[in-house]
Amino acid sequence: MKKLKLKYNFKKFPYEIINNSNCILSYILDNCGLNLSDCFFICDKIVFHKYIINSKFYKINKDKIILSLVPGKKDHKNFKSLIKIYKALDKNNCPRDINIIAIGGGVIGDIGAFAASTWYRGTNLIHVPTSLMAMIDSSIGGKTAINFQKKINSIGTFYDQNKTICNIGFLKTLPNEDYLSAFSETIKVALLKSPSLLNKLVNNPKKIKTKDPMFLMEIISKSVIIKSKLINEFKPYSLLQTKVCLVIAKQTFPVLETNLLFLKKCSIFMDTSAYSFYSYYVYISSKLSN
Numbered sequence: 001m002k003k004l005k006l007k008y009n010f011k012k013f014p015y016e017i018i019n020n021s022n023c024i025l026s027y028i029l030d031n032c033g034l035n036l037s038d039c040f041f042i043c044d045k046i047v048f049h050k051y052i053i054n055s056k057f058y059k060i061n062k063d064k065i066i067l068s069l070v071p072g073k074k075d076h077k078n079f080k081s082l083i084k085i086y087k088a089l090d091k092n093n094c095p096r097d098i099n100i101i102a103i104g105g106g107v108i109g110d111i112g113a114f115a116a117s118t119w120y121r122g123t124n125l126i127h128v129p130t131s132l133m134a135m136i137d138s139s140i141g142g143k144t145a146i147n148f149q150k151k152i153n154s155i156g157t158f159y160d161q162n163k164t165i166c167n168i169g170f171l172k173t174l175p176n177e178d179y180l181s182a183f184s185e186t187i188k189v190a191l192l193k194s195p196s197l198l199n200k201l202v203n204n205p206k207k208i209k210t211k212d213p214m215f216l217m218e219i220i221s222k223s224v225i226i227k228s229k230l231i232n233e234f235k236p237y238s239l240l241q242t243k244v245c246l247v248i249a250k251q252t253f254p255v256l257e258t259n260l261l262f263l264k265k266c267s268i269f270m271d272t273s274a275y276s277f278y279s280y281y282v283y284i285s286s287k288l289s290n
């Protein structure tokens, strides 16, 4: 277990990394000192069926658990899902001091946080990310959103979580495409701030492939610490920063070397996410295919 205190926006946010195969609901209650009647769970449908429905804890406490299930697909990050959540909150007379607990990937995190930020003008919020993207990115930083009229994240708020509980045990069942694509975010923060993190990523393809728990704990903790520093700096990455990253990458990331010319040309047109996505692509294709 790793307990972090992320510091940004002049506040401290507990971020805990665990590797737990027991029922996550009972872990959350014990860990946060809550009773079931204090909690409203919003859970990804797939995660619910894989990790919760068959657990002893769920079977025993089924009637006392207040739960809203939402499919974790981006087409469901909308008003329809939000209204379903508000109706469940209303039906169960959830007060303003209810703890909204969002268990799922970035979609559930964003919509759950949006619901928490608006129900009675703001309730407690606990993020329990189950995808790598949610673990390293969307469960910290306070951005909430739903999509509207085909516009992505067009309605949203800024609202901080009280805590993030990151259980890397969930990653076992995350589809490979979702798992690997989240590394683009880690590579981005590594390129911007940490050559040593970059080195770790490029030198450990086997640990990435096998989802080595100790390795993932280290990567996730380093990524969220860097991300919180970037939030504090509060400025968009400039082209100059991107170019500095390229120089650092050239020294620490030999796999990329042959592609640097291409990347340099592209960096004029690309933002850093596209750039880091390309880095990720080169990295994955050259290393993981071995």
Ligand SMILES: NC(=O)c1ccc[n+]([C@@H]2O[C@H](COP(=O)([O-])OP(=O)(O)OC[C@H]3O[C@@H](n4cnc5c(N)ncnc54)[C@H](O)[C@@H]3O)[C@@H](O)[C@H]2O)c1
Binding pocket: 044, 045, 046, 047, 050, 071, 072, 073, 074, 077, 104, 105, 106, 107, 108, 110, 130, 131, 132, 133, 134, 137, 138, 139, 140, 141, 142, 143, 144, 153, 170, 171, 172, 173, 174, 175, 178
């Ligand atoms: N708020 C922020 O700062 C922020 C940052 C980055 C991304 N986002 C948002 O996050 C969303 C993308 O997040 P995502 O990549 O996690 O996608 P997602 O939530 O759609 O999850 C991807 C898929 O994996 C499934 N899944 C999740 N956890 C699983 C598990 N443990 N086992 C099996 N299946 C699992 C989901 O049901 C879904 O089908 C986008 O809507 C994006 O806008 C928000």
